[in-house]
Amino acid sequence: MENNNKKNINHLEFWISTTLYILALINICVRTAYSQPNVYSFVDVHIGYSVIANYFLPNLFKSSSIYISFLLINFCFIPQILKKNNLALNVILLVIVTAISILTWMVAITYSEAYRLLDYPNLSSAYDAFFGEAFGYVFLLYLLFCTYTYLNENGLSLLGKSYLLKNYSPNIVSELFIATKIWLVSLMIFGTILSARFDTEVLVVWLIAPPINIALAFYSIYFTIPNLKKKGKGFGKYFWTNVGLSTVSILILLFILATFMGGGPTVPITLILTSVVLVCITTPFAWYIYKHKFEKQTEIQMLKTELGKSDANLNFLKSQINPHFLFNALNTLFGTALQENAERTGEGIQKLGDMMRFMLHENTLDKISLAREVEYLNNYIDLQKLRISRSGDIKIETTIDDQVNNLQITPMLLIPFIENAFKHGISLQQPSHIKITLQTTNNILHFDVSNSIYIKADNDPEKLKSGIGLQNVKQRLALLYYGKHELIIHENAKEFFVHLTLELD
Known part of the structure; x- marks a missing residue:
């Protein structure tokens, strides 16, 4: 599946890059046929102009070199280098392709911008300047190609290993990966606008401004807004918080632009546009995204909870004996025991009948009184004592403790722990023990069960059923008391111990 997805992505990248190349060629041909680009720059300095030699061929070679290089870098060199297949050969080929592209661009600039030769004292200085421009452009663009390819191969796994990102939603890794790829693609598209002269200032601005907006959006969605929501704050507090963050971001951007670009009109224009985008677009957009995601996640969680409740209750009911049948049978047996003066038998049947009545009438409720649940537990324990009374x-x-409070609890939530203790902690041939403690402090229930452990025989039908009841109650606790319980289970060679702390209503 992963290989198929990778092939599909490769095919998509190939056709996108090919489409861009074809569009660039169409643009070059149209401009060659219907206009004479840069002709006035040549005429002003009295240099002969040919639309084929000074526009068509230079731009054709530049676009073709970028297209071919992207295919080689993205599909051949970098993937092989990352896999360490013929490492030295692929590195050498990458350097050679880059060098050829630099020379191609230098020659293309020399022809397409020959009018600039007069700006330099001699040809050597002009060629040095053209080489510097070609080197800077090609090196930066091919560095973007390599980064993009590396990100395609390893970006998702690298982001997934980030300690900071692990603390947030699992979706943040894939979302950040997609956002970064879109930004890199936009950089490459900007870099491949072949009909215009390469503008360093525009590329530097685009290198810096979008990441600041992306960072602010993700910080808002996964940190600022959730924290403000916990404090009951709304959009107003969030907006002014982001205004402060945007101010800090603009100051950082000002420092970077001043370092790389010095003065000039590009710096204030960039700062103003970035400020407007951060405050007027990124800030409300992040709020909308968070609200949309939060509402969807809440709806999904509610559906999962309801589905989990149904599944847990269904599994629980499947594990029980039909209470209607047992209740009717027990009434008959109880009457027989009274006629024969079998008091202990009658007492046991009566307790079992109370348990069946509980299962029949109260087990279907969402919540019952804790006192009723405790009564059920006591009946079960008394029945078990009757069974083992001769040992x-x-x-x-x-x-x-007797429960005189009004606390409510989900029915049949505690009994699986006691059932498990009697099922696996009692041996009629060896000394055994079970200890059960149930206490409440305010609205906090403290429940402890410990029992001895005996390994069942391989032919014992109960051996394969071990753990089913505990797994069911764990699922119910996770669904019905999420964040309101603590379940600790310890086991060693001789003893099994359960401690449950539960916050009740």
């Missing part, structure tokens, strides 16, 4: 080596300790 003197089994010790059962219970400290379950």
Whole structure:
């Protein structure tokens, strides 16, 4: 699947680059046929002008060199270098292609801008200047090609390893990867506007301004807005916060532009445009994106929760015996036990009947009183004590406080831990123990269960069912008490221990 996706991306890049190249050729041909670009610059300095020699051929060679170089760098050299296949050969070929492109651009500039030769004291100085321009342009553009290709190959995995990004939404890695690719593509498109003279100032501005906007947008979506939302702040507070961040960003941009470009009208124009974009476009756009994402995520989470509840309840009910059948059968057995004066049997049947009634009527509710849940637990424990009453080596300790409060709890949430203790912690042949503690402090429930452990025989049908009940209750806790519970489970060779802290309503 990954290889197919990579092939599709390669095909898309090939056709996009080919389309741009064809459009550039069409533009060159149209301008050659219907106009004479730069002719007045030649006429003003009394130099002969030929639209073929001074425009068509230079721009044809420049566009072709960029197109061919991009294909070689993106599909051949850099992928092979990253895979370390024929490393030295591919590095040498990359250097050779770059050198050829620099010379091609130098010669093309010499012909297309021959009128500039008179601006220099001699031809040697003019050629040095043209070579410097060609070198700077080609080197920077091919560096972008290499960066783009490297990002295609390894960018997503590198961003995924970032410690800072791991603390936020998992989507931020792919979103930042896409934004960076779009920015690099726009840089390459700017760089391949072949019909115009290369403008260093425009490229420097485009190198710096978009990343600042991208950084502010991501910072707003994944840090500023969530933190303000937690404090109950709205758009007004967010807007003025971003105004402050934009001011700091503009000061940083001013320092960078002043360092690279010095003075000139480009600097203030760039600062003004960037300020407007940061405050008037990026800031509200980030707010819209966050709101859209938040609402969608909330809706998805609600659907997952409801689906999880249904799934958890369905799994739980599937694991239970049909309560209608048992309840009717127990009524018959209870009457028989009373007729035969079997008090212990009648007591056990009555407790089991209470449990079945609980399952039949209250298990379907979203919440029940904690006192009713505790009553169910006590009935279950009493029944288990009846079962093991003739074994003197089994010790059962219970400290379950009576609940006189009005706390509510999801039904059947605690019983799986006690069932697990009796299922795996009791042996009729060896000394065994179970200890159960249930206490409440204000609205916090503290529940502890510890039991001895015995390995079941391979032919025991209960052996394969181990852990199903605990997995179910873990799922229910995660869905119904998210952020309101702490479940700690420890196990060693001799003992199994569960501690549950639960915040109740």
